[in-house]
Amino acid sequence: MRDALRDPANQVSPRARSLWFAEAVIVTVLLAGGLVLLSMWMTGWEFLPQWLLDRTWVAALVIGLLLIPFVLAEPVVRFAVHRWELAADVVYARSGWLSRKWVFVPVSRIQTVDKAQGWLERFFGLATVEIRTASYAGSSTIKGLDYEVAARLAEELSRRAQELRDDAT
Amino acid sequence: MPVHEPVPEAARLSPRLLLIDPIRVLPSLLVPLAGVLIAGGFSPRSFIWAALGVAGSVLYAVVRWATFSYTITGGRLELSRAFIGRSTRVIPLERIRGVDVTTPFLHRLLGLAVLKLDTGAGGDKQEGELDGITVEDAERLRAVLLSRHHAVVTPEQPTAPRDHVFLTVPRAWLRYGPLSGAYLFTPFALVAGAVGLAFQWGGELGLDEDDAVAVGEWLWGHPLLLVGAAIVLVVLMPFLAAAMYAVFNWNFVLFGRGDHLVAERGLVNRRVVSLERRRIRGYEIAESPLERRARVARLWAVVTGLGDSQTRGQLLPVAPRAAVDDIAAEAVGPFSEALRPHPPAARRRRLFRAIAPWVVLALVMYALGYALIGVAATVLAVAGIALGLDRYRSLGHTYDGTRLSVRSGSLRRAQAVVERRAVVGWTIEQSWFQRRAGLVTVIAGVGAGSGGYKAIDAGETQGAAFAAEVTPDWLAPFLKR
Numbered sequence: 335m336r337d338a339l340r341d342p343a344n345q346v347s348p349r350a351r352s353l354w355f356a357e358a359v360i361v362t363v364l365l366a367g368g369l370v371l372l373s374m375w376m377t378g379w380e381f382l383p384q385w386l387l388d389r390t391w392v393a394a395l396v397i398g399l400l401l402i403p404f405v406l407a408e409p410v411v412r413f414a415v416h417r418w419e420l421a422a423d424v425v426y427a428r429s430g431w432l433s434r435k436w437v438f439v440p441v442s443r444i445q446t447v448d449k450a451q452g453w454l455e456r457f458f459g460l461a462t463v464e465i466r467t468a469s470y471a472g473s474s475t476i477k478g479l480d481y482e483v484a485a486r487l488a489e490e491l492s493r494r495a496q497e498l499r500d501d502a503t
Numbered sequence: 504m505p506v507h508e509p510v511p512e513a514a515r516l517s518p519r520l521l522l523i524d525p526i527r528v529l530p531s532l533l534v535p536l537a538g539v540l541i542a543g544g545f546s547p548r549s550f551i552w553a554a555l556g557v558a559g560s561v562l563y564a565v566v567r568w569a570t571f572s573y574t575i576t577g578g579r580l581e582l583s584r585a586f587i588g589r590s591t592r593v594i595p596l597e598r599i600r601g602v603d604v605t606t607p608f609l610h611r612l613l614g615l616a617v618l619k620l621d622t623g624a625g626g627d628k629q630e631g632e633l634d635g636i637t638v639e640d641a642e643r644l645r646a647v648l649l650s651r652h653h654a655v656v657t658p659e660q661p662t663a664p665r666d667h668v669f670l671t672v673p674r675a676w677l678r679y680g681p682l683s684g685a686y687l688f689t690p691f692a693l694v695a696g697a698v699g700l701a702f703q704w705g706g707e708l709g710l711d712e713d714d715a716v717a718v719g720e721w722l723w724g725h726p727l728l729l730v731g732a733a734i735v736l737v738v739l740m741p742f743l744a745a746a747m748y749a750v751f752n753w754n755f756v757l758f759g760r761g762d763h764l765v766a767e768r769g770l771v772n773r774r775v776v777s778l779e780r781r782r783i784r785g786y787e788i789a790e791s792p793l794e795r796r797a798r799v800a801r802l803w804a805v806v807t808g809l810g811d812s813q814t815r816g817q818l819l820p821v822a823p824r825a826a827v828d829d830i831a832a833e834a835v836g837p838f839s840e841a842l843r844p845h846p847p848a849a850r851r852r853r854l855f856r857a858i859a860p861w862v863v864l865a866l867v868m869y870a871l872g873y874a875l876i877g878v879a880a881t882v883l884a885v886a887g888i889a890l891g892l893d894r895y896r897s898l899g900h901t902y903d904g905t906r907l908s909v910r911s912g913s914l915r916r917a918q919a920v921v922e923r924r925a926v927v928g929w930t931i932e933q934s935w936f937q938r939r940a941g942l943v944t945v946i947a948g949v950g951a952g953s954g955g956y957k958a959i960d961a962g963e964t965q966g967a968a969f970a971a972e973v974t975p976d977w978l979a980p981f982l983k984r
Contacts, residue, residue, distance in 0.1 A: 335933065335943065338967035340983050422980045434938065436931040438970070440977050443927040445598045446631070450590035468807070468950025472928020492593040496578055 339436060342419035342426050349458045350416065350478025354409040356454060362401045369394035418476045420487065423494060425465055427474045437474040443467045444495040449488040451481065463488050513572035513583075519613045520635030524564035525557070526609060532560055573633060575647060580620075582631055594620065594631050602645045606638065616641040620648070669764075669833055672755035672820060679821040680748030681741045682793040683801060689743040690736040752820040757830065764804070764834060766818060778816065782807045784951045785906065785921035786818070786831045791914060792893070800827045804834060805921055805952035816952070831920070838906055838920045842899025848940040849960035850895040857891030858884050890914075900945070900958035900969055907947060907973050909958045919956045925949045929970045929977070933963075945969055 373391050411431050418427040423441040428434065448464040455461055461484035466473045479487065536553050543549020570586040575596075583591040603619040610616055616638045620631040636644070681687060702715070722729055753770035763777040785805040794800055802819040819830055831838070865880035893913040900909045907926070910918035928948040937943060943966040945958040958969060971978035 335931075335963045335967070338964045338983060339931075339981055342981070419981075422976070424977045424980065426981050430933075432935045434933040436929075438929040438977050438981070440928065440974075444595075446592055446594050448590060448592045450588065452588040456588060467927040467948060469927050469948035469954045471930045471946040471955030472926075472948025472950075474928075488591070488593065492579060492595060496595040496597070 342417035346416045346478035347480040351409040351413045353458050354412050358405040366394050366398045439474050441494045442498040447488050447492045513574045516635040517637050523609045525561045528560045602648050604641045666759045668758040670757045677749045679799045681744040683821050686744040686747040689747050690739045755820050784925035786835050787919045789917045798824045800824050802827045807951040840901045840903040842901050845898045846962040853894040854891035857887035902973050909956050911959045
């Protein structure tokens with residue numbers, strides 16, 4: 335896509351990296367914890383070979399080790415990929431990590447603008463702006479914005495959406 | 504009409520809601536509560552835990568009530584919730600299409616109502632809702648919210664005469680029905696239904712599980728009978744399918760009435776669906792490989808604000824392609840632009856996706872010693888070559904100046920033709936594998952039908968150019984030159 339589309343102008347907040355890192359760590363810990371619980375339960379599974387039953391913790395360890403590079407890479411890659419821009423009354427946003435997603439939402443078609451902040455986002459002073467149209471494929475979620483930036487963007491979008499009166503379908 | 508702009512201060516839901524909310528969550532709490540009580544052997548301690556659970560749900564209701572507020576200010580409705588996380592939803596008033604006030608039983612007892620906003624957005628999640636305001640507030644809000652709503656709603660007049668009959672489907676076309684694959688499994692469904700009934704009513708007829716087991720064993724002991732029954736069911740498939748299809752699509756008539764397009768069908772129940780013509784934004788044509796061979800197809804209208812569009816939007820039963828094209832041109836407009844093919848990388852991707860899973864399955868099964876399943880998987884892998892190639896041939900997109908069109912699929916090849924004005928946004932997706940192949944999936948967001956129409960595996964530049972061609976104003980600022 336490098337030849338076809340230019341990058342959106344604005345990066346998300348640098349603190350978004352911490353947020354993504356924290357989220358990835360939480361998911362990994364939960365997953366590994368779940369596997370540890372599972373391995374404690376597995377000791378009763380007699381149909382499994384003995385060598386595996388003796389080392390049921392291996393699965394948790396292997397999964398944990400395999401995930402570490404992803405946990406480290408995800409915040410960095412996401413920070414490079416996630417960008418957004420509001421120009422000519424169109425919201426242009428890019429997101430993704432292993433995959434990529436580009437979304438174009440014209441302000442004249444916006445139906446609702448949500449500004450949301452989860453507890454982890456609140457901790458890092460970040461917020462998410464969700465822009466919705468009549469279609470899932472014309473709706474965009476911009477994560478990892480600085481709270482002030484998100485508030486301003488949401489305000490600006492809902493003000494402009496109101497000015498550009500349109501049937502929005 | 505003068506509008507009383509309400510005081511622009513945040514309002515809360517009625518506190519009476521607190522009487523309802525815990526009762527509403529009670530059913531979902533019942534099982535865990537019973538579990539706690541039974542597990543605890545109805546000991547004093549288990550009652551304490553259960554009481555804590557109930558108290559928790561009451562507390563939760565109070566917190567939910569206390570942290571939610573709504574405001575109408577400056578021509579928009581703001582719904583905000585601030586607890587651990589904060590969220591605000593802003594809905595511009597002129598986006599509100601309809602306001603629906605309902606009073607569920609418990610609400611009615613307390614003089615409360617639920618006010619739902621229809622913004623024309625797809626899906627329930629995207630709409631706004633005020634659950635638990637007083638009936639008076641609901642009526643007042645409805646007036647305020649709808650006072651800016653200028654769209655003229657024309658009620659349908661069911662008694663008005665048929666203006667113009669587009670098509671009365673000839674009986675002979677009913678024979679195309681089974682080609683679509685619909686109702687093909689009717690015989691099996693009937694047998695399953697009969698078995699289910701036997702189990703349900705068997706007890707009252709003096710039969711029990713031992714009898715069922717005995718019947719099963721007896722059948723197992725007569726394999727010829729089983730095979731015979733299976734063959735009969737398979738032979739019956741097309742006939743029963745045709746019969747079911749005929750019952751549902753008997754005397755299909757498509758006609759115009761006022762500004763509505765009306766489809767009427769059915770032998771036992773006449774089903775009548777009226778589609779407002781000014782809400783029709785395009786159409787979708789679907790064909791199975793058998794239907795393509797017989798040159799027949801199915802047709803749906805893409806209509807804004809129509810839920811369950813797959814059944815309600817149906818304009819024709821399985822009909823000859825020529826008739827389908829005629830009706831599509833009549834209802835939406837003629838479209839004859841040729842589809843542009845997607846790059847060769849897309850063919851490789853279609854082939855890989857149609858073959859690889861079966862190859863992997865075959866290898867694993869051979870390795871594990873299940874040769875029979877391995878052979879079956881190998882056959883499917885070989886069939887995947889034809890399927891993948893056909894899927895690639897199906898891929899395409901185009902734009903003729905007012906309508907865009909995308910096509911994909913093989914076993915169900917679907918082509919959508921949608922008006923440009925229906926597009927509300929674009930999403931371009933690229934998976935990790937697509938990135939390596941230099942392909943993208945371009946999705947035109949449409950506030951009608953399935954919500955998005957995909958051009959699968961277009962080239963990167965091609966895909967971006969397609970979106971830019973349809974809506975140049977939206978894409979131009981972001982294209983590289």
